[in-house]
Amino acid sequence: MRKDELLDAAEELLCDQGSAALTLAAVADRAGVSKGGLLYHYGSKEALIKGMVERLIDDFDELVSTQPGQTYTERYLGATLAAVRSGRLRRWAVVTGASGNLFLLAPLREAMARWHREELGEEPDPRASQIVRLACEGLWDVASHDPELNSEDDLQELESRMKALLKPRPS
Known part of the structure; x- marks a missing residue:
């Protein structure tokens, strides 16, 4: 997965649900990757x-x-x-x-x-x-x-x- 796809998923989550919904698990789920896959690119x-x-x-x-x-x-x-x-x-x-x-x-x-x-x-x-x-x-x-x-x-x-x-x- 490309970093841009992870960033896109995070931005979409923010736009749709607001900053309270921005968790690593939610971003990983939105991007269709494991949380570990997200953490590989973004450690926090x-x-x-x-x-x-x-x-x-x-x-x-x-x-x-x-x-x-x-x-x-x-x-x-x-x-x-x-x-x-x-x-x-x-x-x-x-x-x-x-x-x-x-x-x-x-x-x-x-x-x-x-x-x-x-x-x-x-x-x-x-x-x-x-x-x-x-x-x-x-x-x-x-x-x-x-x-x-x-x-x-x-x-x-x-x-x-x-x-x-x-x-x-x-x-």
Whole structure:
């Protein structure tokens, strides 16, 4: 069994039944493997949760890398909007909510620091880029709790306005 299949089973369990239902036995059962098979890859519930957090980070990094844009912030904005539009946010909400432990969220804190510092000094207007990245975080957070809040027209308008902030100002 691949690690991704175990992580998928854990995420599905979280989405369907909440963090109280996340036990190694329940994940193994959902994945169709023995508990020993699960423990071979993830020696504890904490290791499993950390694996889910790390995979979410990797997924977002991949999404950023595939977005069009000349600057990191343009790609970050595109990735955020793609995540909002696709409904990927529920995974983030349930996984990070299940951790309940600062140690388990350490990879996410490190990724956030990297995402908000990445190439910032290389941006045409670093402060505008910082504002857009922070706005993306707010959009992400609100959309994870209320995915129906913004229509596609709303998202297009938000995207247009944030991209306008990123345009270099005349000297």
